[in-house]
Amino acid sequence: MPSKIIINHSENYRERSGKIRYIIIHCSKFTPEKQIEILDEYKLSTHYIISQTGKIIENCPPERVAYHSGESHWQQSEEKSLNETSIGIELEAPNLGQIKEDFTRKQYIALTRILEKLCDKYHIRPENILGHSDIAPARKIDPGCGFYWHKLYRKGYGVWPNLKQRHPSKNETELLRIIGYDTDNLIAARYAFCRHFLPEEVIINNDLQELLDNPYPKDFTIQNQEKYQLYLRATAKAYEMARQQKYWYMEE
Numbered sequence: 074m075p076s077k078i079i080i081n082h083s084e085n086y087r088e089r090s091g092k093i094r095y096i097i098i099h100c101s102k103f104t105p106e107k108q109i110e111i112l113d114e115y116k117l118s119t120h121y122i123i124s125q126t127g128k129i130i131e132n133c134p135p136e137r138v139a140y141h142s143g144e145s146h147w148q149q150s151e152e153k154s155l156n157e158t159s160i161g162i163e164l165e166a167p168n169l170g171q172i173k174e175d176f177t178r179k180q181y182i183a184l185t186r187i188l189e190k191l192c193d194k195y196h197i198r199p200e201n202i203l204g205h206s207d208i209a210p211a212r213k214i215d216p217g218c219g220f221y222w223h224k225l226y227r228k229g230y231g232v233w234p235n236l237k238q239r240h241p242s243k244n245e246t247e248l249l250r251i252i253g254y255d256t257d258n259l260i261a262a263r264y265a266f267c268r269h270f271l272p273e274e275v276i277i278n279n280d281l282q283e284l285l286d287n288p289y290p291k292d293f294t295i296q297n298q299e300k301y302q303l304y305l306r307a308t309a310k311a312y313e314m315a316r317q318q319k320y321w322y323m324e325e
């Protein structure tokens with residue numbers, strides 16, 4: 074548990090009626106102070122913000138719904154947005170998370186501490202820790218291909234493929250759907266998958282505004298098709314297995 078969390082509560086929230094099931098990781102190029110200003114301006118909010126130095130700010134208590142994920146889906150969810158069932162964590166990342174150096178060691182330490190606290194308190198399943206781009210592939214780019222998901226996985230959060238265990242399906246859309254992606258826009262889902270699991274396929278864009286305006290290249294094609302197929306099948310298998318995992322402290 075971090076020694077101190079700075080409280081700066083937003084007025085943009087509503088009471089939560091559903092169970093918290095997800096944690097959504099975001100990033101922003103702005104400092105926490107500036108982020109709060111912008112969130113306020115757009116009547117949005119998030120639960121936590123972690124600065125480059127590892128400082129944690131609570132913008133909304135987890136018991137309340139914050140407005141951080143917008144229109145979003147996962148695993149054919151019926152709701153229009155995952156806000157009701159999720160906690161949002163925003164990381165300060167000057168290049169919008171496109172490069173590894175965008176996230177500091179102190180940030181990862183602060184993030185794992187907060188994940189530990191939240192997963193323990195709300196019984197959140199490890200496979201339900203996702204990126205904003207995973208749940209809104211056509212609209213969002215964060216936390217970006219520089220975010221080190223494997224590092225989190227080693228601490229027990231998220232899912233990572235074991236390449237030796239593969240799903241029998243070879244159908245791209247089906248595999249992406251098994252993982253949880255909304256495949257209405259297949260290219261966007263494919264790109265979001267790469268951002269999370271195969272960052273070497275992602276094209277770095279130094280024009281950050283252009284990147285925000287065009288979250289994925291409309292004509293995106295995979296360079297290493299064989300490796301993509303392998304990662305896709307192994308990731309689908311890993312999610313399937315993760316969902317079957319039983320935890321003594323969880324009723325579901």
Ligand SMILES: [Zn+2]
Pocket residue numbers: 098099100141205213215
């Ligand atoms: Zn976001």
